[in-house]
Amino acid sequence: MHTLLPAIKSSVWGPSLSPAELALVVAETSVKVVPAGAYVCHKGAPVEAWIGVIEGLVKMTSLSSEGKSVTFTGVPAGGWFGEGSLLKYPEPRLYDMVAVRESRVAYMPRATFNRLLDTNISFNRFLLKQLNERLGQFISVIEFDRLLEPDARVARALAQLFNPLLYPGTAALLQLSQEEIGLLSGVSRQRANQALQVLEKAGLLKVEYGGVRVLDVEGLKHFG
DNA sequence: TCATTAAATTGTT
DNA sequence: AACAATTTAATGA
Structure with missing residues (x-):
């Protein structure tokens, strides 16, 4: 798809790819338009992709047993998420992702993600930073909610x-x-x-x- | 391009 | 939760 290439190029990890790698990643990654309120991925489903928001806004939510939804965080355009779930494969996904408004979403297959993980040191460094950053974010979410x-x-x-x-x-x-x-x-x-x-x-x-x-x-x- | 209408968003009760 | 006011987008002359 036409919107994917510039999106990856302007991402934090994109520029570290060689031209050949970049072309391959673009070819293997699919892009989908998700309408407002629709699911980007489901809690409990097998994790088959690393997911990027090309355009729009997606929120991370979980449903309580009574059906009340709790929002953890939002992911705006340019954000990529789900690496934690991918690294823990084959554990199912622990949360839902829902489009807050119509969004263009990229799905990078697990195989592609793993290949980058195996071959690209810059990509690994990016992931480490992102995981660490998210850890800090979720710690603050706790006080956010309570205090x-x-x-x-x-x-x-x-x-x-x-x-x-x-x-x-x-x-x-x-x-x-x-x-x-x-x-x-x-x-x-x-x-x-x-x-x-x-x-x-x-x-x-x-x-x-x-x-x-x-x-x-x-x-x-x-x-x- | 302008005017009219519908839809979305905001501010307030 | 409901209402009115405001802004934007869409339509057609």
Whole structure:
């Protein structure tokens, strides 16, 4: 597909591939358009691919036994995920990934992923960094959920999308509706709206139609 | 290009 | 959760 090549080239790990490797990876990786609300991959399913978000936004969720969904984190365009699940193959996937809005998603087959792992040191270094970064992210998610008030939760959810290592090149203008922000932050849309206004008054971001412009990532990260 | 309409998003109760 | 106001996108003259 035409959109895949530039996406990989602009990723963190893409430039370390030789031209031949790059061509092979592109040929082996499939791209799918996932409608809003549809599953990118299912919890419990066998892990057959490493998954990249070319365009759009995907959230990581899990369903409780009562059917309530809990959102862990969002993955914006440019993010790749599922390496942890791949490394633990053949264990099934532990969470669902759902498109928050219509998204273009790349599926790199396990065989391709493993070949890169076996042959490309830069790719390994990238994965180590990403795993480490995610570890830190999930530790902070715990306090995020238990300690923080809604304003701070929204602030951190937005700041997380800016992690330069996990999600390079995320634009300053996040095209997220306030409803989507609420979903990612674990608060209602109304509360997200309220929080955004607080954060705007604090000078950390600017509320725009259909999105927010982030002015101070560090400020968001440490809010509250 | 402009005006009208529908759809999406936001702000407020 | 429901409502009204605002913005954007789509349509056709």
